[in-house]
Amino acid sequence: MSLKPQPIAGDVYWVGVNDDAKELFESLWPLPFGISYNAYAVVGRDTVALIDTVDKRYTYEYIGRIREVIEDFDRVRYIVVNHLEPDHHGATPDILKVMPKAKLVTSVMGSRILSSVYRVPSDRIFIVKDGDRIDLGGKTLRFIYTPWLHWPETMVTYLEEDRVLFSCDVFGSYGSLQDGIFDDEVDMNFYIDEARRYFSNIVIKYTRNVLEALEKLKGIEMRIIAPSHGPIYRSNPNRIVELYKRWAQSASERDRVLIIYGSMYGRGESIVEYIAEKLNREGLKISLHDVSTSHPSYILSDLVEACMAVFVYPSYDAGIFPYMEDVMRLLQLKQVGRGRFAAVVNTYAWGSTAKQAVELLTKAGFKVVEPVVETKAVPDEEGLKKIEALINSVVDVLKTGTAQPQ
Ligand SMILES: Cc1cc2nc3c(=O)[nH]c(=O)nc-3n(C[C@H](O)[C@H](O)[C@H](O)COP(=O)(O)O)c2cc1C
Ligand SMILES: [Fe+2]
Ligand SMILES: [Fe+2]
Structure with a gap:
């Protein structure tokens, strides 16, 4: 099923895609119920920022989604790169061609990978340090380094006015989005199981970094958590944060x-x-x-x-x-x-x-x-x-x- 772009807050849109074709994520992990590549568009008064893109296979579908939200692609000045695994940025080199004014916003480590692996020229890269902000006009993005979740370059992006955390792989889950994009629209028993499987397959090696990141995010009010896979948490964002804490602490049940x-x-x-x-x-x-x-x-x-x-x-x-x-x-x-x-x-x-x-x-x-x-x-x-x-x-x-x- 193909969902339409939809607002997750004022002037903030989900523009992701479902992948129901891939059988094994990373050619390793079974996807009996697909996976979503969530991407977002934040429309400020002056400029537009895209938060991550999608897998290369869905480039055109993604461009179509953006087109429904923004008519003039020249308004897109920033494409935020929270994490460079190709499920989020396989499409990005082609997206740069249709958005000539956009720069890729990335961590220091991310800029190295963009140059060496993706061969993006340096004039299309905009490096942000931990805590840096970009003002889009009434919409302020803050970048928070969360290294090793699960690559060295990973960061998350916080939209201050709307209290939205774009967390990329963190808090993500397998399972494409069939019935809706929000936690109150879908069967969360299914997605929580799939979030745990995702955590155990992708993130578990870096549990110490997970705990450090959670500590760093403690002071930030998260009204909405918008990960790059699976449902968006708007009714109960704290639930997935608490689960991550438990999973990462190996606070496993002593009797299991x-x-x-x-x-x-x-x-x-x-x-x-x-x-x-x-x-x-x-x-x-x-x-x-x-x-x-x-x-x-x-x-x-x-x-x-x-x-x-x-x-x-x-x-x-x-x-x-x-x-x-x-x-x-x-x-x-x-x-x-x-x-x-x-x-x-x-x-x-x-x-x-x-x-x-x-x-x-x-x-x-x-x-x-x-x-x-x-x-x-x-x-x-x-x-x-x-x-x-x-x-x-x-x-x-x-x-x-x-x-x-x-
Ligand atoms: C192809 C094959 C290779 C085996 N290699 C060994 C071996 O290297 N060392 C050994 O002690 N037993 C070996 N065995 C015997 C089994 O390990 C042993 O019978 C085992 O307890 C069988 O348990 P199971 O009934 O649960 O399959 C081998 C058995 C098979 C069929
Ligand atoms: Fe990843
Ligand atoms: Fe991912």
Whole structure:
């Protein structure tokens, strides 16, 4: 569905597009319900500023949207570049051609990327420092550096008179905008789930920077939060801010356990069922992911809420079961173990690979609880004892709350 441009405040318009064609965002993350590239136009008395643009594929649709809001493109003097990932600025080099008076407003780091990667000539770049303002005539834009959310050049833009924060990827969500563009027009249960998945796929490595940015934004009244993906928060902007705080603090629920497993012939799966049932009986909340069928995007998303991840997998050709190793390497890349515990059960026939798993998980930031279980897939008495001991220490760690993850 194609929504029309519409005002989000006086003389401020949503001019974004829906992308329902892309199957994998960044060629990695599934988009079963599409994604929106939100862009905005702020119309001042003297000049017009555009806030970000869109993916290259939607250049003409975007120009059409702008045309509905502004007749004379010469009035556009600024195109704000909050973040240079091509989902927001793939279209920008072509937009510069049809808006000859416009300059790209960017951070110092952004200007380097614009020159080197986008090859934008320096006379089309307008560098702003942290806290700088631009007056469009009755509309004042303030630029706030928020580095590493999730690239080094990222900033957010605050429209002072209307108290609108254009936050780009921060507070964004997967899912194209079908029923409306505002939080009070759409099913927020869906979008909050998709915002958490987006956070866990895109932003989670930079949780410290998220917390720093939230601290920096504390003194700013945000009447409307207008991110570059998903719904605009006008009825309850605080909700997404609080959720981000929780997700970024790894203030995960202490009683939530995620069991991530792989099993070729189902024997390891029986161990998973046994562990899940016992932990469940202890009052812990359990979610399960089979690495052979769950996309890592959803595993990451569920991990955001969990305090403990239990990994159960077989050895395979002297290594970790391949899809499990992929997941563990992704967790390492994203540093998702910080603030969380991990437990390991490796089933094997002639050679354990638990050591390799512990090393990967430790590098991912997890605190690995003892004992690390190495067992035959149909455990003998000794194997069963180790599994029982592991269940006890998982319960102990989560319930007593004395042990702290890194
Ligand atoms: C293709 C293949 C490769 C395997 N490689 C190893 C290995 O390198 N070391 C080992 O101890 N067991 C190896 N095994 C045996 C399994 O790891 C073992 O039987 C495991 O416990 C099976 O668990 P499951 O029933 O949950 O699939 C391999 C099995 C298969 C099918
Ligand atoms: Fe991005
Ligand atoms: Fe983005």
